[in-house]
Amino acid sequence: MVRVSDSPVTPAAPARATALRPVDLRRVRLDEGFVGDWQRVNRDATIPHVIDRLESTGVLDNLRRLVGESDASFRGPLFADSDLYKALEAIGWEATRGEATPFLPFVDESVRLLAAAQEDDGYLDSYYQGPHAGERFTDLPQGHEMYKLGHLVQAAIAWAHAGRTDLLEIALRYVELVHETFGAGGRDDIDGHPEIETALVELSRLTGDTRHRELAKRMLDLRGYRTIGEGQFGGAYYQDYTPVKKSREATGHAVRQLYLLAGATDVELDDADAGYRSALDALWTSVHEHKMYITGGLGSRHRGESFGDPYELPADRAYSETCAAIANLQWNWRMLLLDGDAKYADEMERGLYNAIAVSTAIDGKSYFYSNPLQLRTGHTHEEDAPSTRLDWYFCACCPPNLARLLSSISAYLLTESDDAVQFHLYAAGRYEIGDGVTAQVATSFPWDASIEISFDGPTVRATQLRIPAWAQGATISVDGEPARTAEAGHARVPAGVRSIALNLPVEPVFERAHPWVDGARGALALRRGPVLYCIEEADLADGVRLEDVVIPAQPVAEEAGYDAALRAPALTISGGRRRAVDGDLYSAEAPASTTELGDVRAIPYFRWANRAPGAMRVWVPTV
Template sequence: MTPPSSPPVAATPPVDGPCTPRARHGALRPLPFDAVRLSPDGMLGAWQGRNRAQVLPHVLERLETSGVLDNLRVAAGRAEGQFRGFNFADSDLHKTLEALAWEAGRVPDDQPWEAFVGAAVDLLAAAQRDDGYLYSHVQLTAPGEELTHLRWSHELYVLGHLLQAAVARARTTGRTDLLDVATRFADLVDTRLGPDGAEGYDGHPEVETALVELYRLTGERRWLDLARRQVDLRGRGLLGSGPFPPAYHQDHVPVREATEVTGHAVRQLYLLAGVADVAAETGEQALLDALVRLWESAEGTRTYVTGGLGARHKDESFGDAHELPPDRAYAETCAAIALVHWAWRMLLLTGEPRYADAMERTLVNAVPAAVGLDGRSFTYSNPLQLRTGHDGADEQHPSGRLDWFACACCPPNLARLAASLHAYVATVTDDAVQLHLYAAGEVRVPDDGTVLRVRTDYPWDGRVEVAADPDGTPLVRDLVLRVPAWADPAAATLTVDGAPVRLDVRGGRVTVPASPGAPVRTVVLDLPMPVVALTPHPHADAVRGCVALRRGPVVWALEQADLPDGVVLEDVAVVAGAQPLDGPPAPALGVPVGVRVAGVHRPAADAPPWRASGTVPLPPDVAGGTPLELRLVPYHAWGNRGPGAMRVWLPVAAAGAGTPDDHADDHPDAGADDHGPSAHDAGTAPLPRCGPDGTAVR
């Protein structure tokens, strides 16, 4: 492969990020891509650093060994051989190129991969046919059948990722070489499937959001029209059935009529991200209504406590409402990433903090769990429980992370998200700047020259200090801070330039006005982070009688590695009424504070599969068990100390009458009330019983 012949074209500021609406139908506007810089000391900044130092080099190695580059070399006539991998393997390269483009914009002074990118663009151009078609699988295995098997071919899906990579490269480096290649392919699709062509859409949505972004970059209306056409046609059953039903492809009902998320989780979420992009440019209320309706279906009934989505290994799909089994959770990594994309677009459209809450939950739990601390090991599915003795021979549900997959969609997807994480931190309006994700770093507002320095150890500590640059101007716009849904507004405090201010939370946010008469320099929002016990919805049968522990936005898990020798994880329960507390740090996992709670160990190795009783028994109590303190790790850090059992949802054992409680000092108020707190957010671990109003009963 030869270096690129296309000279760099000076990028004109501002540099747009992954999602930059042209129209003003939305409530919020994203900042330029280079407006936010994350500190390497914070969780998100450290993640970006690991992505650059370990993940990206590893992904580049695997593009070579997996056959992705060889497929294109054969298509270009530069090598001989057979197609290797899944039919959509080209997209692994495209997502990697997008990640490298965002890295080039994030660290413009150090671009170690430009030679690789230039050579890859040259290879893609050589493999591209004269009519613009570029999809190595069809070119090598089924020439002459282009765009004729859209139900399963993934041709437009691959085009979508190619377009996103090209847009990112054009925005961050000013180079249009990849854009020229991608646009030629899009031209062909517009001719064949545009308003004057056949009616067709891809079985795997993704191209919709990419086409809208191409429109945003170029200003050519035809790309927005083509994206809208893809949305308008879907649901008419044009894809047919077999081997999967129409709902698998979201082809069972028109988008505007859909009432619940269904089918393949990643496809559904990518489609909804694209629909949100179309709505942002057209202002169509019917699309926004459908998006909100489907959000409530996903968020209210089909989302794991970690932010993962997709309950079934079969069809990689959503299940029924509240079908959320922890040990059989599929929760594909790409689905969590797609949720971030969709939530960001909903946040821009509506300005509602609940979408930022969902982004935060997913970005501190489900998504980072998918990449190991070594940056070279990954998960495809993300269970919330791994049983002792689990057979992890299948790469779709292994006993730990793997360095690659036969279907390798997730690692390069993680890379492109991590490289652009900072783009999701803040937004602006004409009169305010909004902080949505709390991370140490710097936020620049180019319109007025404001520079905000954020100091925080979030998500481990709830103190967030936002200070205007001491050498610059004070706040010019109002500052809007999100008060997360997990936080108790009554316990939170706000100070402005050292003076306490009443915390007036409205719609999940607090506004600090910029006052020319009394210029604001420093704002401190303090969100206490007690450990709380979460109890599941009564219809979530798989985890009935269990609790999950959360501290701030972080969900915690119990690992076999933290239990005494001889103690099997399945034999451990949390003591009802126990107050979960902060625990010791785990420096090896990058965790500065832990979580601990009183538990009990009752071996069940010799117990029969079931026991008979003449009456319905009470839940098991701790009598006869051995007290022990359970120490948990963040869910996102599980599996970094070798294989072993893990669970997020922990069974609860009742503190039986007359049973001494060795941990009473940890929770002196346990058992003091007749009724516990809300069944969804409890300060202590309740008994696994619920009253008719859904509250836990002691």
């Protein structure tokens, strides 16, 4: 029987005392509201859709083929197994809340196939046991073998928390093979796609076996000596160009970089002497101050799905992969636990309501893989730069990744310390905050400014409320007393209270990009609270081309009411104008004249492409 620790049921529970501690996700029950509704759509629509597509695209057949139950050829990319593991993790988190019953036949079948396909020494990979049998661990730069194992481990951990350990036993057998092959005294090689590092640390926390964390640290410390080679995109693409502890600039494939940083932070969380902190701080600055889109999107180059140079953030060519935004939320969560700075939760919020939320349609059954901030009129539709969301992709990493995040989102809202409980992301629901006290949060945030927290008894510890950096003029009222202004960071309310009223202003404001961001120079972005807005072709009069729409240099935006179809409030920008442009591609003539257009309607960026394919932009030119 596998030993499982009594650590909190959560995606990341540090093994030592850190600034903040995660709260068991079973202590949070979400109510109707933005986050709660999204989690329900995930359970009712996204997960069933993912299961259907895993069957129809051959992911399960790839395993059946190994055990003589299918004669179909291998289908999908070589890392297709990882999509199954992410789906199993998503269902595992649902199981911890008692919500997984409809999915149990799928889980049982998947675990049966995995157990039957696993080799005697623990190896399990439908691609390298299938069409490329006998080539295991021969293409570490692109083979994704340990990346896939990492997702298997994380799925197994979710199910172990739910009380089921058969998947964990499968994962542990494979992990032992990796210890033998790549552990101390073994091969000094690393996988081209980081992910196993954070999974191994999580496994060490679950089982109490610190060998797994040491293996993760070994993999981190082997990276940066160009053992992978240059490959098609160069060593920086694999984060194998500079040792992790010496790295100061985010480079290469964005998802790989961010998963690597999550893993390094996990090791740092559990080992105060790990030595990654200065690199983590420098790389956080590189990512969030030099290479991140205003939406929280990451990765500005389609070539290699990679980070570009500092301030290289073209709106229309933004790659901004969904998985990168998810990885960044996971990394910021770990940094938040490490030292408690509210800036990490600010970035979690930015990504959640923009770069992550935009990836899925209202019905939860179609998705964006890349998330540009502009789509031009007449855009050429292609799979990695579509004109609208697709119900699946050949490389389908994002939909099941989204599913596992939303299934576990309850774990990312709340933390605690010895003397306080911290609310970071605001969602309606019931929170068991410890000390025998339950908090009820009532809010329609992010659409409404009001967040009401009532406690069923006087609080025993202080309550800390994150005040986002964007929320200038935020106020707090305690037990009905007059409201006071709260500054950005964590506002502290002493123990012994029964109610807190927090107001986070969500009036629309315009923002400018750093002047070095050439792709947004002379343009403005509209934000309402944490939500970025865009203008979309669907809201323009017939004959008006989106590229011709300009707004005043000092524009005014007003509320335009709640749009029931989009399930979000719309805004109007007054003083819109239309450029009169001739057909010359280049000209020495003066800029084209403009004519009055009237109010320009704006909708949340994450709701674009829910009505019809068409042009869209976040950064709107001014005149």
